[in-house]
Amino acid sequence: MNLLKSTLEKALIVGGTILKRGFSRPKHIQYKGPVSLVTETDKEAERAILQVIQKRFPNHSILAEESGASLGSRQKWIIDPLDGTTNFAHGLPLVCVSIAYEENGIVRLGGVWNPILDEWFWAEQGKGASLNGKKIRISKIKSLKTSLLVTGFPYDRLTRPRYYTRFFEAFMNRTHGVRRLGSAAIDLCYVASGRFDGFWEFGLKAWDVAAGGLIAKEAGACLTDFKGKPMNIYGEQTLVANSYIHGSMLRLIKRLF
Secondary structure (H helix, E strand, O other): OHHHHHHHHHHHHHHHHHHHHHHOOOOOEEEEEOOEEEEHHHHHHHHHHHHHHHHHOOOOEEEEOOOEEEOOOOEEEEEEEEEOHHHHHOOOOOOEEEEEEEEOOEEEEEEEEEOOOOEEEEEEOOOOEEEOOEEOOOOOOOOHHHOEEEEOOOHHHHOOHHHHHHHHHHHHOOOOEEEOOOOHHHHHHHHHOOOOOEEEEEOOOHHHHHHHHHHHHHOOOEEEOOOOOEOOOOOOEEEEEOOOOHHHHHHHHHHHO
């Protein structure tokens, strides 16, 4: 495990350093879809991360946002080299590199680093979660009406805007507020550290939630899909909250779903 941990740490540092260097430079933006961006920094960071991991573990599987999947082993690295690309393109410092290690279908390690704000979130299965080396826990907010939530909108929002905004409106009217930061990995880490009390989103991919999900889980959060079943990082339904408000969020989502 020590070699796995040191590899993940090095990969985060290498990828995050590239993000930090590119943050203040002119961006070369390409479009994967109408609202899905990619920059040269995404690609450069992913190449550097893969080089670190594959040098030490050449037979492990890879699932990375920009280069896709290289499968075959039950030991898998799940990588988002730049979560929050639209933020990055506009100079908004809510960006991160997110890397998880999965073994036999279970996420064992997860790290999320925002090199612009220098926030390093980390979790190891069964050993808790931390922010810059200090243990973190979810909030103790006990009611939905006193909670602060966070969400995001999937890439098909241009064709289904009213469907997604009705969830936003329902929660907005029942809470202190709802925020939209533009990085699912950061959203999950902010729930883990108690900055938000709950998070929901449609259409996320494994690289969006694998590391942040483990961090939230190890910090004490409840993680399910929109039917209340344990969250599957490949399932594209994400509901994460403290134990006090999770049930209220789930009941509301079920009514609207």
